[in-house]
Amino acid sequence: MADVAAAAGVSAMTVSRALRRPDTVSEEVRARVEEASRRLGFVPSRVASALASARTMTVAVLIPSLTNAVFIDLLAGVQETLSPQGYQPLVGITGYGPEAEERVLRTQLAHDPDGVILTGLDHTPGTWDLLRGLTIPVIHTMDLAAEGEHSDCPVQTVGFSQYDAGYAVGAHLAARGRRRIGLIAGQLDPRTRQRCDGWRQALRDAGRHDAALELMVPDATSVALGAELLERTLATHPDTDALFLCNDDLAQGALFQCARLGIPVPERLAVAGFNDLAGAAWTVPPLTTVATPRRAIGVEAARLLIAGMADRTPKSRENPRRVDLGFRLMVRETT
Amino acid sequence: MADVAAAAGVSAMTVSRALRRPDTVSEEVRARVEEASRRLGFVPSRVASALASARTMTVAVLIPSLTNAVFIDLLAGVQETLSPQGYQPLVGITGYGPEAEERVLRTQLAHDPDGVILTGLDHTPGTWDLLRGLTIPVIHTMDLAAEGEHSDCPVQTVGFSQYDAGYAVGAHLAARGRRRIGLIAGQLDPRTRQRCDGWRQALRDAGRHDAALELMVPDATSVALGAELLERTLATHPDTDALFLCNDDLAQGALFQCARLGIPVPERLAVAGFNDLAGAAWTVPPLTTVATPRRAIGVEAARLLIAGMADRTPKSRENPRRVDLGFRLMVRETT
């Protein structure tokens, strides 16, 4: 920067100003600095800038996994919103564990991010302590804080009601006249559990809940797992006439297995998935599922964060916001 | 750090040493510093550390897209290898464009990463200039530099031969006795083109190439696109008896569409995909495809990079390395 300053015949401070806020220097100086800067191939060091200005222009983004398309879409939304504003996402993978999350968060915080985006609300007490102590904005995604909850520590959430979405599926299957409605779930994170809770309540409200038809396993969801669990369900409860699979990859696996076993869908078995992942509209038959606004959640979380990072007065942290982006039941042909 | 130093009764420098290289201080001092550090909740600022030591402990990772599972797997491999070593990946999305790549690389370089991982070898002259000027290690992935190529600028590549993989599929379809073998490709990046080139050569070697059976479109691949392009192919060339789809999502879409149209696979039409994405083994019938070592490429690239970053003498950049991790033709039932 000193070299550029010398070449342009100004002070280093003026170079810094000319490049960051061109409107604060005279047109003539701006041009000279830009020319010198380009000619010398000057790239300002963000590290030094960060140290001097106490802004790193980075945002910590913690997601459970890279292999689940849901969080990739979330990340894509965050990334495409932050990037144009000059923010660099620092991706951290928590592996669905609150303890790992705390560990990852600690290492991310050492990088002094200007904001934090977390997945879910299921954090360790240590994580909550950390968050309480932060002076940077924090957004929780994919879930909504219950009204009044976390009153000791105002939180900003962007997501949708997993419970309501699960309820909607249960109610839909019941409304289709199904009597023996089963559940298949993997990857039992808090959000999956809430979906299951909603589904269960819907069936209870319809008077058709049978706990024996619930099959919940901790394994990561996959097409293979869906196929396997479908077989297991039909082996133990051959009279099952409808199934809610808590993620579309499970549902796709189940559909494949039905095709293989010659089970007509939806005539003999109705199938509903969750998330409306890529391809769900193209399965045979097209899959009924719940479209979730994952990318939009990422975009909105990033927007809120940018707003919070812009005004450095932490007043915005006072008013907890709760952005409900909803969900849509996509009724297709498997039900 | 000054506070910790005071609390432990030592100098700041000793605190720094005690925390970074515990073996260089006495046992007693180490314990006192650790205790004080913990008690005060001290978290060293990586920004300041980076500025003083000229190591940011970050690695720029540029991939074309977040919505293509291939690059997510690559990223996952990189991430899981870098993280335990204390490196933080900085993810940049290039959108498959060399110009965008150059732009993203420039902004990433402002963060002073200690290493760079790129996708492919298709860079702008400006990018090559940038890379030549760097004193940090750079790895190119998903492709292999031809022997002797880029002799002006030694490159390290980790990948497999896209050409050979395409050739293997073409040869396989020909060996199955198919006569009218078509091609469907989307997302025409250089790697896709190489696969197509290999496939084409295989068919020529078998005396069965017909350019009219090639359908190449620039759109991003998807299940929907596969279904659509299958129909288009059959409409114009109903005698097609085998198809290579350059990515598994296309192939899955084609399989779905075949099921819908009542076209028996593989009896009337053989189908081969590429990448062995999740679920390929579970389609109906299970999909013949090429398993590509995406995660392994990420792991190996990160390993090489770590080695290069460890010895700060840039001698390792002199010897271009070329790590071929191969591919596997997964013959299943669609062929």
Next chain:
DNA sequence: GGAGCGCATGTTACCGCTAACAAACGAGGC
């Protein structure tokens, strides 16, 4: 015609840590 003001630029003092060198100290060798 001089006070007062606004704008453009310069000066100073850090941001929080670490490389490099200096100093202090005890142990071993002759």
Next chain:
DNA sequence: GCCTCGTTTGTTAGCGGTAACATGCGCTCC
């Protein structure tokens, strides 16, 4: 008993920018 050497700790001087304040200058205004 003195010198050399290795080990541990301290001192100094930045790393490359930017916040905050200071300065200089041309104008307007009464």
